[in-house]
Amino acid sequence: MRSEKKYVPPLFETKRARGLVFFRSFAVTLFVGICLILFYRVSNIPRDGEEGRWVWIGLLGAELWFGFYWVLTQALRWNQVHRLTFKDRLSQRYEKDLPRVDIFVCTADPVIEPPVMVMNTVLSVMAYDYPPEKLAIYLSDDAGSDLTFYALLEASRFAKQWLPYCKKFDVQPRSPAAYFVSKSPTGDGGGQSQTMDLMAIKNLYQEMADRIETATMLGRIPEEARLEHEGFSQWDSYSSKRDHDTILKILIDGEDPCSTDTDGSALPTLVYLAREKRPQHFHNFKAGAMNALIRVSSKISNGQIVLNLDCDMCSNDPLTVRDALCFFMDEEKSHDIAFVQFPQWFANVTKNDLYSSSLRVITNVEFHGTDGYGGPLYVGTGCFHRRDTLCGREFSQDSKIEWKKHNDHRRQQSVHKLEEETKTLASCTHEQNTKWGDEMGLKYGCPVEDVITGLSIQCKGWKSAYFNPERKAFLGLAPTTLPQVLVQHKRWSEGDFQIVLSKYSPAWYAHGRISLGLQLGYCCYCFWAPNCLATLYYSIVPSLFLLKGVSLFPQVSSPWLLPFAYVIFAKYTYSLVEFLWAGGTVLGWWNDQRIWLYKRTSSYLFATVDTVLKTLGFGDTAFVITDKVADEDVSQRYEKEMMEFGATSPMFEVLSTLAMLNLFCLVGAVKKVIMNYSIHRLHETMPLQILLCGVLVLVNLPLYQGLLLRKDKGRMPCSVTMGIALKGYFVVLLLALLSSPEAVFGIRFVIDREECFSHDVKYEGDTVHVSFVVVKVDSSWHYSDDGVDLVVKGPTGDQIHDFRDKISEKIEFVAHQKGVHRFCFTNKSPYHETIDFDVHVGHFSYYDEHAKDEHFQPLLEQISKLEEALYNIQFEQHWLEAQTDRQAIINDAMSRRTIHKAFFESAALVAASILQVYLLRRLFERKLGMSRV
Ligand SMILES: O=c1ccn([C@@H]2O[C@H](COP(=O)(O)OP(=O)(O)O[C@H]3O[C@H](CO)[C@@H](O)[C@H](O)[C@H]3O)[C@@H](O)[C@H]2O)c(=O)[nH]1
Ligand SMILES: [Mn+2]
Secondary structure: OOOOOOOOOOOEEEEEOOOHHHHHHHHHHHHHHHHHHHHHHHHOOOOOOOOOHHHHHHHHHHHHHHHHHHHHHHHOOOOOEEEEEOHHHHHHHHHHHOOOEEEEEEEOOOOOOOHHHHHHHHHHHHOOOOOHHHEEEEEEEOOOOHHHHHHHHHHHHHHHHHHHHHHHHOOOOOOHHHHHHHOOOOOOOOOHHHHHHHHHHHHHHHHHHHHHHHHHHHOOOOHHHHHHOHHHHHHOOOOEOOEEOOEEEEEEOOOOOOOEOOOOOEOOEEEEEEOOEOOOOOOOHHHHHHHHHHHHHHHHOOOOEEEEEEOOOEEOOOOHHHHHHHHHHOOOOOOOEEEEEOOOEEOOOOOOOOOOOOOHHHHHHHHHHHHHOOOOOOOOOOEEEEHHHHOOOOOOOOOOOOOOHHHOOOOOOOHHHHHHHHHHHHOHHHHOOOOEOOOEOOOOOOOOHHHHHHHHHHHOOOEEEEOOOOOOOEEEOOOOOHHHHHHHHHHHHHHHHHHHHOOOOOOOOOEOOEOHHHHHHHHHHHOOOOHHHHHHHHHHHHHHHHHHOOOOOOOOOOOOHHHHHHHHHHHHHHHHHHHHHOOOOHHHHHHHHHHHHHHHHHHHHHHHHHHHHHHOOOOOOOOEOOOOOOOHHHHHHHHOOOOOOOOOOHHHHHHHHHHHHHHHHHHHHHHHHHHOOOOOOHHHHOHHHHHHHHHHHHHOHHHHHHHHHOOOOOOOOHHHHHHHHHHHHHHHHHHHHHOOHHHOOOEEEEEOOEEEEEEEEOOOOOEEEEEEEEEEEOOOOOOOOOOEEEEEEOOOOOEEEEEEEEOEEEEEEEOOOOEEEEEEEEEOOOOOEEEEEEEEEEOOOHHHHOOOOOOOHHHHHHHHHHHHHHHHHHHHHHHHHHHHHHHHHHOOOOOHHHHHHHHHHHHHHHHHHHHHHHHHHHHHHHHHOOOEO
16 A cells, blocks of 8 residues: 655655775775784884984874874765756746745956956856746955946846847857857857857857956946946945945846846846945955845845855856755755755866866765765855855754745835845944854854855754766866965865864864764865875975985885885775776876875965964964966966966975975985995885885976976976075085984994005096094093094005094095095004094086986986085084094083084074064065955
């Protein structure tokens, strides 16, 4: 028997992703591998006093972090689901009762967000396949620019032709610019009539675009246009984008029977809003704009569903609103869904996605994972909200909307009166002593207002849904230069990190309010920023110790190498497969790894520092708007997938310093392996350190090119290159201080009568540096001048130098012949003496290699010079240390502690100056830097 209740087919379905069992088993093996690595670390910590103890403990810390973070990323994959909608069922059941939908488009700067682009977004949503009388589009202009208003006025006129055209030919996509690009010049498909119409509408569009662009270029609107529309009078009292009255104009009133398109059909409502701005009132960026929109729209159209779009996010599918409604209007499953997030795709991503800005894996994998645990994060653009939940409504079992009841909203007063009444809702003072920005609307005080708002909604018991349809719903513009990418990610990671530290922390506040899986998922994003610490450690320390000759990972012969090998191999193979599955290319994956590293060592570092400073009460929040336009040549290089550095940025200095450091270390290590300088066979004792350092160098190739080889405008700015040269010097100094000189060539021996050493000088003309110090004499009471003699002989037995009765000496000479040189010491005193002896041959290898590829010449030169400098400093350092040792032994009071003290003092000094430079930089960045609002 069937149940009494009539079966109503659902409006949407949720399906488990396939292959989850396989994935989970795989994840478990990786987990075991990670545990083994940690076990190895813990059980092999060097004992107190042994070399590298603290470095080892640091590595343990970094690996603990990576392990923990890996667990978080698994939460995003453990329980993926996919959604399916049934729009036809929606039409069948609800076509007459479809709810009102309000669409908010935000813009904030007519220069970096060109009005033509904004109008394409507006037109694309005006043309939604949805009853126009139920659609209202609001453009929020945070610049309060008459240029944008003028453009919107033009667009409202063009819409009267564009909307009927779209309907007539069922056009896709409905952003005019994107549509015309997709149409080949000859016009494919469609009949004669469509070709004619296409030509006509295209011309109309072009004319409109030209007018808007001209006005934008001149920075003012034509006088006749100003006189023609009374709306411009609102700018009479305007003084600047930070100081003006509320400007509100209903350009198309959907309820006015006279506002129709050329076919006589109704048009959607179209409203321009620039909320009031005053210098003494903080405006809270996009969150402030959104809250003003929520209030203003509640008086004008009061749609129960609200869609938020960035000004560059054009609609790409005319049916998207209906897709979203399937999640809100299902009879059984909709009562607890507060918002539906669509993915953010970008129209301008190149094939191999140089900056990894498509966020492919997040979009195609991770958000499906959050959806399995109660719903995705709210990430701004492309999100449909229920108005009541956005305004702070708590969840309860009777939260279901009665769609039919709400639809008979008709207003009485005239448009003009409505405008005047509504204006006050967008004034600066309206929010004073209200819950706006806290309990109501989008939250203030966080650079990612969206994420924190979404989290608080979910904490009230609501769920969300993630819909990632085959045909992309929205297409935006991704940043096209490296500094922009890094700055954007700094804002995101900083905002996310602030959320962990805020009242709404996903780590504790959310506990018990949302599912554990989602909590971990949130943490994964919110802990982006602190990743910088472990990553910096991993990209600096193992490389330095590679150069120093200290092994920090298992040797080739050790069975402990296995878990490392497995984890590395499995993790990266998985990540590659996942990336390809998400629609990427192999090169795209490689680029993704690079950006992963760059983000972690620059954006996240600055985000962490700024968050800490902010928590301590320094600094303020800023919102750096992402550029949506690029110069011609910048765009060309972007198309060619050439990395664009261009501007100076403190982030570049960090990136370049790291890149250079790894290059030195690798070159140093390779040289040791090839020349067999070292007693340790590096490739056997330190395979992983070589691998790590090598991969870091490979990943950084575009940086070396940008620093040293490229000549175009997108190269690294000269100031950075110079800065790096200077910093290179510091790094070298630091390296010299860190590496113990004994590891290189020095030798300490006890001499009785005579002792000889030989050293092969490989090239004629090399400079030989020799130094020795008598460190200790085996007699506790006798400290007279007990010097030794040293005779230096060339390959043919000719005497080059002869020293008599010296306690210490430091010389250099040019070898006139290549071959084995001999150094013989004679001790004439009756006591054993300890001598510290050091020999080092300086050779500029690039002189004779005549580098095959001239592009590499400057690079090799730089490396050789720096390397030479490095060894010279080490040499000096060694000599000084031997001297100090002697002193220390002679004079008991002089302990090594003094040296350490000096070392720490200078380290503190360096740290202090780095901090100073950083703060100064920040100051200048604030003053001159990218446009901030
Ligand atoms: O004071 C402001 C600053 C920005 N915006 C608008 O906010 C949108 C997003 O700015 P954008 O510079 O493009 O930042 P993105 O990092 O690309 O934006 C992403 O991240 C933001 C949070 O940092 C979200 O709000 C966005 O929806 C999401 O697309 C744009 O339309 C701006 O016009 C304002 O309206 N007022
Ligand atoms: Mn954007």
